[in-house]
Amino acid sequence: xxxxxxxxxxxxxxxxxxxxxxxxxxxxxxxxxxxxxxxxxxxxxxxxxxxxxxxxxxxxxxxxxxxxxxxxxxxxxxxxxxxxxxxxxxxxxxxxxxxxxxxxxxxxxxxxxxxxxxxxxxxxxxxxxxxxxxxxxxxxxxxxxxxxxxxxxxxxxxxxxxxxxxxxxxxxxxxxxxxxxxxxxxxxxxxxxxxxxxxxxxxxxxxxxxxxxxxxxxxxxxxxxxxxxxxx
Numbered sequence: 001x002x003x004x005x006x007x008x009x010x011x012x013x014x015x016x017x018x019x020x021x022x023x024x025x026x027x028x029x030x031x032x033x034x035x036x037x038x039x040x041x042x043x044x045x046x047x048x049x050x051x052x053x054x055x056x057x058x059x060x061x062x063x064x065x066x067x068x069x070x071x072x073x074x075x076x077x078x079x080x081x082x083x084x085x086x087x088x089x090x091x092x093x094x095x096x097x098x099x100x101x102x103x104x105x106x107x108x109x110x111x112x113x114x115x116x117x118x119x120x121x122x123x124x125x126x127x128x129x130x131x132x133x134x135x136x137x138x139x140x141x142x143x144x145x146x147x148x149x150x151x152x153x154x155x156x157x158x159x160x161x162x163x164x165x166x167x168x169x170x171x172x173x174x175x176x177x178x179x180x181x182x183x184x185x186x187x188x189x190x191x192x193x194x195x196x197x198x199x200x201x202x203x204x205x206x207x208x209x210x211x212x213x214x215x216x217x218x219x220x221x222x223x224x225x226x227x228x229x230x231x232x
Contacts, residue, residue, distance in 0.1 A: 104146025158185025
């Protein structure tokens with residue numbers, strides 16, 4: 001038990017050290033796919049104001065209760081896409097893998113422990129609409145299980161920092177996300193393997209270089225986050 005406590009403490013400290021490079025007190029963050037609010041809580045600790053967005057009704061209830069008295073946290077029960085309206089989300093037996101993307105589910109046919117037996121209609125909005133309603137964020141974190149392209153297609157303005165989830169079966173989609181961002185502005189990129197809280201590349205790289213990195217990524221690098229930094 002003591003070992004697990006200190007391991008958890010070291011992990012939390014790594015997360016804080018890493019995110020202090022990205023986030024400063026007073027920053028405004030969109031947490032797209034906030035789930036139960038682990039990252040939102042981290043951003044809050046670092047002094048940021050957060051718009052935490054989660055479409056699953058049951059998970060949203062947990063998120064809402066967790067930040068009920070948090071003055072700098074706004075929680076929103078919606079999904080983010082490239083249009084406004086309604087969309088059907090497929091609910092996984094593990095809520096972390098629920099997705100609006102049929103492709104995401106179809107590309108994991110051999111994982112028998114994962115099932116998506118429930119569905120739920122959710123309201124959808126766009127990043128552009130969120131910016132109009134809540135203001136311009138300093139950073140957007142996107143974790144939407146294979147729906148990242150749709151989210152980024154709803155953005156028409158280059159923003160300071162954006163990260164999105166990478167998953168090995170979705171290499172082409174990750175490369176498309178990179179190209180979408182590069183069309184919006186002069187971005188450079190880096191990559192963080194899943195929860196390592198450290199960049200894998202020694203410095204930020206160009207669009208072509210990060211696309212090649214993604215293309216060459218081995219299957220063992222199953223998931224992680226691509227970070228995009230806007231340059232003047």
